[in-house]
Amino acid sequence: MPFAFHYAARSDVGMVRSNNEDSGYAGPHLLAMADGMGGHAGGDVASSTVIGALVALDDEALSGREVSQALLDRIHAANGELGDQVRQDPRLDGMGTTLIALLRSRDKVVLAHIGDSRAFLVRDGEVTQITKDHSFVQNLVDEGRISQQDAQTHPQRSLVTRVLTGDDTDEPDLVVRQGKIGDRYLICSDGLSDYVARDTIDEVLVGVADPGECADRLVALALRAGAPDNVTVVVGDLVDLNRKGAPSTVPEVVGAAAARRGGGGTRPIPTTPAAKAAALTKAATGGGDDDLDDHVTLAEEGPRSRRTLVLRLAALLLVTGVVLAGGSYAAYAWSQQQYYVAASDGIVSVFRGVDQTLGPVALSHEEYATTIAVDDLPPSYQESLERGISASSRTDADARVSDLRLQAEACRYAKANGDTCQTVPSTWTPPTTTPSPSPSPTLSPSPSPSPSASSSPAAIAPGGTRTPVTPLPPTTQAPVTS
Missing domain, CATH: 1.20.5 (Single alpha-helices involved in coiled-coils or other helix-helix interfaces)
Incomplete structure (x- = not known):
């Protein structure tokens, strides 16, 4: 019984990135996806180069043991080409790419995998992950140091331990699987698996029959989840080529491989493996001769x-x-760049964000709590804290906390001397020792000075020397405001 893939490939740049470093390919006998890395230094070059090197394998003439070796040879050749590109252009140093490739041969499927991109198999309504991440976090799981659930939110889950970088030691895992009519395969970048829950992915894979609609739904879910990374999915169903309504044999190319390909319009499919190889190899290296165009139809063309x-x-x-x-x-x-100072459980606290909510989402969180009790502050400051005191930056918020701490210390000092708590100038600093009565040159002579007038607090000058400052006025006088 002749097998083939009924397939679809989709890719999106994501919610944050400005360029797509993923590349995907889907054809009757080959599904492949590469997630490039290296940023502007060449992640898109790495992924498109590797995918371009594999396209010639999309040919039903391959069979038997030669399929596994042919796939491995192509991957090694592509990896060698990455090394050559880095040597020719040092700016590409540091680029690399993950890779998952599924190559069909008769009733077998050869799987090659390196990196943290993932492949899933749907068989008889059950979804199984058939790859294991080559990553730091997966190593922690294997060693029993963290759980699989912890791995999903681990801050270092993006650290990969094996990818294609052009080094001779880069080696993918290679397995041969028995195919079955009705099997569905999904290969995807971490832009999907990191941001859409596994049970949701499983539900879509099982519930949406058409590969194209399934791929569209998965990408849409990743975007709805706010995926900042590139999102690429390739879906392929194993079908019987003898059945009526056989699927299209026009390959789909998405992501960086499609972008670097250039051109536009619908073109006929290459008729030979050599033509396919020339098409995407030229695309990966930036060739642009119209007479030698790649003749590969993009997923969005037709x-x-x-x-x-x-x-x-x-x-x-x-x-x-x-x-x-x-x-x-x-x-x-923008909101997370704002700060404000407010009361929290009777204590002055600094909040990051704005004091608003957007549906169920709070737009602020407590950055840190001070030791300043709200009750120690003058009434006017307490009212301001109820409304929230805006700050343009963390530094500004810290400065406002310093002023509030000054006001609280002034209030505690005034209460200790039997005076009314009142606002003081921000330059006023309370004494660090118990003041002793002494005449003040700034006060008018009086036969019976008030307690507050007979005390002369001291402030610490920049050089550390104590210098006299004007004491607080008696409570019978008008309060001093800042």
Whole structure:
């Protein structure tokens, strides 16, 4: 029974990134996905180079043991090309890419895997992850130091231990699996698996029959979850080629491989493996001769059928949603650069954000609590804390806390001397020792000075020398305000 993949490939730059470093390919006999890394230094170059090197394998003429060796040889050749590119252009130093490739041969599927991208198999309604991450966090799980649940939120979950970098020691895992009509395979970048819950992914894989609709749904869920990373998914169902309504044999190329390919319009599929290899190899290296164009149709290309127009309308609505979500994210990001000082459980605290909520989402959180009791402050300051005292930065918030601490110390000092708590100038500093009565040159002589007038607090000057300052006025006089 002749097998083939009924497939779809989708990729999105994500909510934060400005460029797509993922590359994906889906064809009748080959599914492949690479997640590039190295930032602007060349993650897109790495992923598109590797995917371009594998395209020639999308050929049903391959069979038997030669399939596994052919796949491994192509990966090694692509990895060698990455090393050559780094040696030719030192700016690409540090680039690398994960890779998952599924190559069908008769009723077998050869799986090659390196990095933390993931592959899943749906068989008889059950979803199984068929790859293990090559990552620091996965090593912790294997050693029993953290649980699989802890790994999902670990701050170092993005640290990979094995990827293709151009080094001779880079080696993927290679396994051969028995295929079965009705099997569904998903390969994806961590832009999906890190931001969409596993049970949600499973639900979509089992519940959405068409590979294209399934891929669209998964990407949309990742964007709805606010995925900042690139999101790439490739879905392939093993089908019988003899059945009626056999799937298309036009490959789909997405992500960096498609972007570097250039050009536009619908083109015929290459008729030979050599033509396919030349097409994407030229794309990966930036070639642009129209007479030697790659002849590979992108996922978004093709005749505009009614279904295509509906999908385009849905895509437009999705883009609108993404724009709105992006605006919301930008507003949230701005809010997290703001600070304010307010009361929390009777204590003065500094909050980061703005004192508002957006639906169930609070736009602020407590940065730190001080030791200043609200009751120790003058009434006017207590009222300001009830409303929240805005600060333009953390430094500004710290300065306002310093002033509040000064006011609280002044109040405690005044109460200890039987005076009324009142606002004092911000330059006033309370004494560090018990003051002794002494005449003050700034007060008018009086036969019976009040207790507050007979005390002369001292402030610490910048050089550490104590210098006299004007004491607080008697309570019978008008209060001094800052």
